[in-house]
Amino acid sequence: MTIQDYLNKIEALQRKKTKIAFLDDDDFEFCVQKINQSAESFFMLDDLLQKFSVIHINSDIVKLSANGLGLLFLEERESGNICFASSDELRPEYRQSFKLVDFLDYVYAFMHSLVYKESQKIIVPSEKDFFWKLAKIGSDLRK
Structure with missing residues (x-):
């Protein structure tokens, strides 16, 4: 799935073209x-x-989220084996950066929460641990 396809999927979810399945997961909530x-x-x-x-x-919102998390936003994936920093094998608590797909996974997961259902707001996280947990859930939902 391309980033544009993912954006279209998120937009369709928002416009209720796709039914939001609210997760019945205590850890998620x-x-x-x-x-x-x-x-x-x-x-x-x-x-x-x-x-x-x-x-x-909107790059300003991505920057706002990066600043709130204290993480660096990488616009493009580095080519080659430059370093271990962006490896999927690195535990989330040690990651210093995130990519657009990570951010979209977070947004996609958050859209499946009761908080989003009630407020239609996506909260900018301040704790990396919760960001990465929701990004993982969003990735699983996307796949």
């Missing part, structure tokens, strides 16, 4: 509630997805 309790900022999905002829990402 615990993570979302923790993120919600420590929330200092949030964004609306319409603010993230800028629509022209194709959907684009």
